[in-house]
Amino acid sequence: MTQIPITRAKTLKPHPDESSLAFGVAFTDHMFNMDYDPDKGWHDPRIEPYGPLPIEPASILLHYAQMIFDGHKAYRTPSGAIQLFRPQAHLARLNRSARRMCIPEIDEAFVLEAMEQLIVLEQSWVPTAPGTALYIRPMILAMDRCLGVRVSNTYRLCIFLSPVGPYFAEGFKPVKIWVSQEQVRAFPGGLGEAKTPANYAASLFATEQARREGYPQVLWLDGMERRYVEEVGAMNIWFVIDGELTTAPLQGTILPGITRDSVLTLAKSWKLPVAQRRITMDEVIAANRQGRLQEVFGCGTAAVISPVGTLKYGDQVITIADGKVGPVASRLYKALTDIQYGRADDPFGWMVPLG
Numbered sequence: 201m202t203q204i205p206i207t208r209a210k211t212l213k214p215h216p217d218e219s220s221l222a223f224g225v226a227f228t229d230h231m232f233n234m235d236y237d238p239d240k241g242w243h244d245p246r247i248e249p250y251g252p253l254p255i256e257p258a259s260i261l262l263h264y265a266q267m268i269f270d271g272h273k274a275y276r277t278p279s280g281a282i283q284l285f286r287p288q289a290h291l292a293r294l295n296r297s298a299r300r301m302c303i304p305e306i307d308e309a310f311v312l313e314a315m316e317q318l319i320v321l322e323q324s325w326v327p328t329a330p331g332t333a334l335y336i337r338p339m340i341l342a343m344d345r346c347l348g349v350r351v352s353n354t355y356r357l358c359i360f361l362s363p364v365g366p367y368f369a370e371g372f373k374p375v376k377i378w379v380s381q382e383q384v385r386a387f388p389g390g391l392g393e394a395k396t397p398a399n400y401a402a403s404l405f406a407t408e409q410a411r412r413e414g415y416p417q418v419l420w421l422d423g424m425e426r427r428y429v430e431e432v433g434a435m436n437i438w439f440v441i442d443g444e445l446t447t448a449p450l451q452g453t454i455l456p457g458i459t460r461d462s463v464l465t466l467a468k469s470w471k472l473p474v475a476q477r478r479i480t481m482d483e484v485i486a487a488n489r490q491g492r493l494q495e496v497f498g499c500g501t502a503a504v505i506s507p508v509g510t511l512k513y514g515d516q517v518i519t520i521a522d523g524k525v526g527p528v529a530s531r532l533y534k535a536l537t538d539i540q541y542g543r544a545d546d547p548f549g550w551m552v553p554l555g
């Protein structure tokens with residue numbers, strides 16, 4: 201592919217201290233942009249200095265949230281090379297979100313190449329400290345100005361990058377999760393399976409409520425009956441009951457996580473029993489009471505695997521695996537991060553080396 205035109209930043213930013221990187225607060229010097237209009241289609245791909253976007257007060261985006269995004273990571277291997285984890289799967293999901301939000305699809309192969317060129321330019325920003333990575337955030341925004349509620353004609357694709365630290369500042373530790381009984385994030389026919397801002401707006405109130413009670417994350421139940429477990433804020437959720445790994449099925453209300461899919465693939469390759477089925481909170485509580493609930497963990501790009509030590513459901517607070525990290529979560533975390541950081545073979549062809 202031809203080189204994407206680059207306008208270089210006049211001054212380069214100092215890099216943050218790698219030993220204290222937080223999630224998503226530092227951004228690199230450049231971003232990739234491309235525009236869409238109905239006549240030209242997607243056009244004018246370019247790499248430019250990272251900076252503000254031209255968004256007017258009357259933008260459809262600001263009022264009606266016609267926008268999608270995705271997120272994945274580039275990792276530094278022991279030899280210093282850089283590799284991306286399943287970028288094709290993430291771009292395919294970006295296009296699925298696009299269809300749901302009436303946004304024109306992108307050419308996935310072209311955008312992957314453009315993304316790679318951006319990361320090559322910014323390679324000094326890929327951190328090397330243990331547990332760190334370069335987070336890649338592609339997004340597509342409606343650019344029309346109009347106060348009528350309608351689909352935009354023009355769009356901007358923007359990809360920007362953020363060096364991120366390990367998700368667990370104090371190491372791989374179980375988290376406390378609050379089950380939302382009043383509010384729901386999604387419902388059949390809604391937007392639940394798209395990575396689009398409305399889903400996160402819907403989650404804010406309950407998440408704040410949980411945070412005030414000392415629970416950093418919310419577990420969402422289904423929107424119809426509020427009985428079936430769906431997912432966590434930005435993670436899919438797994439229960440290990442009698443040795444079987446169980447997670448909610450993809451029926452349109454949860455995000456089809458790439459990490460979820462990777463967990464399924466690994467567990468099957470290890471011949472562990474797995475089930476994608478609807479599971480109620482009552483079943484989870486009963487299994488815990490009977491000593492059959494062995495582990496609970498979330499999975500997503502940011503944390504990879506996040507063990508759950510405590511679940512609060514109404515008045516009931518249950519402790520899982522004595523609040524310790526279970527063997528399935530540990531094994532998955534090690535297997536996934538060993539592949540991502542190039543410390544182990546990549547039997548499923550997940551990694552894409554840069555350059």
Ligand SMILES: *Cc1c(COP(=O)(O)O)cnc(C)c1O
Binds near residue numbers: 432500
């Ligand atoms: C992004 C996200 C996930 C996890 O998806 P990954 O592809 O594994 O990062 C799960 N649930 C929600 C709501 C998300 O936004």
